[in-house]
Amino acid sequence: DTGVSQDPRHKITKRGQNVTFRCDPISEHNRLYWYRQTLGQGPEFLTYFQNEAQLEKSRLLSDRFSAERPKGSFSTLEIQRTEQGDSAMYLCASSPRLAGFDTQYFGPGTRLTVL
Amino acid sequence: RKEVEQDPGPFNVPEGATVAFNCTYSNSASQSFFWYRQDCRKEPKLLMSVYSSGNEDGRFTAQLNRASQYISLLIRDSKLSDSATYLCVVNRASGTYKYIFGTGTRLKVLA
Numbered sequence: 216d217t218g219v220s221q222d223p224r225h226k227i228t229k230r231g232q233n234v235t236f237r238c239d240p241i242s243e244h245n246r247l248y249w250y251r252q253t254l255g256q257g258p259e260f261l262t263y264f265q266n267e268a269q270l271e272k273s274r275l276l277s278d279r280f281s282a283e284r285p286k287g288s289f290s291t292l293e294i295q296r297t298e299q300g301d302s303a304m305y306l307c308a309s310s311p312r313l314a315g316f317d318t319q320y321f322g323p324g325t326r327l328t329v330l
Numbered sequence: 331r332k333e334v335e336q337d338p339g340p341f342n343v344p345e346g347a348t349v350a351f352n353c354t355y356s357n358s359a360s361q362s363f364f365w366y367r368q369d370c371r372k373e374p375k376l377l378m379s380v381y382s383s384g385n386e387d388g389r390f391t392a393q394l395n396r397a398s399q400y401i402s403l404l405i406r407d408s409k410l411s412d413s414a415t416y417l418c419v420v421n422r423a424s425g426t427y428k429y430i431f432g433t434g435t436r437l438k439v440l441a
Contacts, residue, residue: 250431255433256433256434257334257417258374258417259431260429260431271427271428306373306374317364317427319376320376322373
């Protein structure tokens with residue numbers, strides 16, 4: 216399977232715990248995005264990488280959220296001291312390096328439930 | 331005002347009908363426009379990009395109106411399999427890869 220993969224697919228945690236999600240983009244895609252989606256809403260932009268550089272980060276992201284993309288390959292999204300309001304689907308997407316080709320390919324998402 | 335606004339629907343239409351959705355955006359500097367389709371509990375998938383001159387892909391036609399800052403999606407001869415949520419996507423501004431998604435419009439095609 217050469218699509219975007221995410222791990223885990225589901226995560227249940229208690230409030231206050233830290234969680235980390237992983238995203239493996241399509242090989243050679245240089246752009247990688249993280250989004251959050253809640254029921255009845257469209258995906259909400261969290262952050263964006265071009266290769267290993269984090270170029271944009273949403274102001275909605277508090278200091279509890281951090282993302283990395285070491286070596287420009289896979290990416291991790293960490294949420295510290297989780298809150299019930301963090302419960303959502305976390306989607307990762309990647310897009311190719313070709314200029315003007317902005318198609319984003321999404322992974323299946325990680326569904327987070329904070330109890 | 332939201333940056334990208336869509337009527338959430340649902341739009342309930344019979345098979346074979348023609349249905350149109352509009353999406354308005356607030357940032358006149360936006361340059362890239364897309365329609366994505368999202369099935370229930372699945373990830374979004376690109377349906378089509380929207381070009382300035384308008385474009386068609388089979389039963390689907392997308393239009394861009396920069397003056398009024400909206401894009402549209404027309405679906406002809408609706409199929410049951412077209413039932414999904416259609417997401418309007420706009421980039422924040424030229425030169426940025428930050429994309430803003432609308433809340434989506436739900437379409438139900440009825441037999």
